[in-house]
Amino acid sequence: MTGGELPRTLTAHVGASLGSRVRVCGWADEVRASADPPLVVLRDHTGLVHLVSQRGGQPDAVIDGLVPESAVEAVGAVEKAPTGEIRVLVERLDVPGPALDPLPITETSSLEERLDWRYLDLRNPRSRLIFEVQTTALSAMRAFWRAEGFMELHSPRLRQTANKSGDALFSLDYFGRTAYLAQSPQFPKQMAMAAGLDRVFDIGPVFRRQPKSSRRHDTEFTSVDVEMAWIRSLQDVLSSAEQLLCEVVAAVLAEHGDDVARWFGTELRVPATPFPRVTFDEAKEIAEGTGRRIGGADDDLDPDGERLLGAHIAREHGHEFVFVTEYPDLARPFYHMRCSEGTVCTRSFDLLWNGLEIASGAQREHRYDRLTTQATARGIPIEGITQYLDYFKYGCPPHGGFGLGLTRMLMSMLGLGDVREATYLFRGPERLTP
DSSP states (O other), rough: OGGGOOOOGGGGGGGGGSSSSSEEEEEEEEETTTTTSSEEEEEEHHHHEEEEEETTTHHHHHHOOOTTOOOEEEEEEEOOOOOOOOEEEEEEEEEEOOOOSSSOOOOOOOHHHHTTTHHHHSSHHHHHHHHHHHHHHHHHHHHHHHHHOEEEEEOOEEEOOOSSGGGOOOEEETTTTEEEEOOOOOHHHHHHTTTTTOOEEEEEEEEEEOOOOOOTSSSSEEEEEEEEEOOSSHHHHHHHHHHHHHHHHHHHHHHHHHHHHHOOOOOOOOOSSSSEEEEEEHHHHHHHHTTTBOOOSSBBBBBBHHHHHHHHHHHHHHSEEEEEEBBBBBGOOTBBBBBTTOOOOEEEEEETTTTTTEEEEBOOOHHHHHHHHHHHHOOOGGGSSSHHHHHTSSOOOEEEEEEEEHHHHHHHHHOOOTTTTTTTSOBBBBBBBO
């Protein structure tokens, strides 16, 4: 068999081919042309392997002019060096994709510079690991939902009306009329409840017009949304959310735990259930005990308040998660159910992980008359949401659900300080490329 006919062997599997010829492909992580013998450290997505040449051969000539990060392909026999290291004694070395010198980014480049050259940055094992973890997490989610009888939907991202705050919408011309990019799949999820689909999830992009740059916000991100019919109370939603997160952490720990500890210094632990729960009023009291008021003009938690609460829960309960429940109505959409008649608190929640909000949800108001009353009280014109309100005219069951930000979850899981690191190709107010 010639080199061209050999199947590719990943570096992680080279050791299993001791004494045999292999073909390895990847990037030149390091070039040592003056070493004896000349050496190239080849990197692929599974690890590193040393390629050694013999003086005067074809590989030796190629190594002399090789630029790090060039795409290389080598054929040779796998041997054990005197030091015990497994290496490939190269008989042929090709460079199908030579790199220019110098590279535009280095290990000391800023995150902004790395994003400009994202495809080079993602060759870094640390950067790649983020998306390996993401893949495992999404697979675990789907496995959990399949076992629980959920159906996957893909709702449209072009909308006739908004379903959240109108001041955070992107609009566009849609054949002579105005359409909006979806901020969430909330209305389609609730339509699924009225359609009798019972349990659904939707994973896809959503868009928020965030005018200011932030380490925790983006203008386009992947939202993981869940809705469940025939719930008995908000507790059913909370229980489902915490079970989901436990499955995700367990899967990532099993698949990537050692690598996460190595690259991010984070020791993953499957959280105990039930997660701690505090009401919004209790959260305010906890923060005020530190001398800080966390409720803003809209009676919501600000980022500093979330961090204070997360630190308190970790200190007092030894837990990374906390549900904050019973937000006041002005801090929640009009379709959230009230805790009881005549109150302003809602059957709603945010889920914080290490002091960062990663999910938000509620038990929805499914009664048509209550919905119209709550919409009117918030100054929402009924004529603008008639199609949405129609869902509740013909027997809609009690239901609730949540939306989880995938990048926020990765930030909390891996201890990342910026949402841009957890996003394949970030979009923000000042970034529309690459």
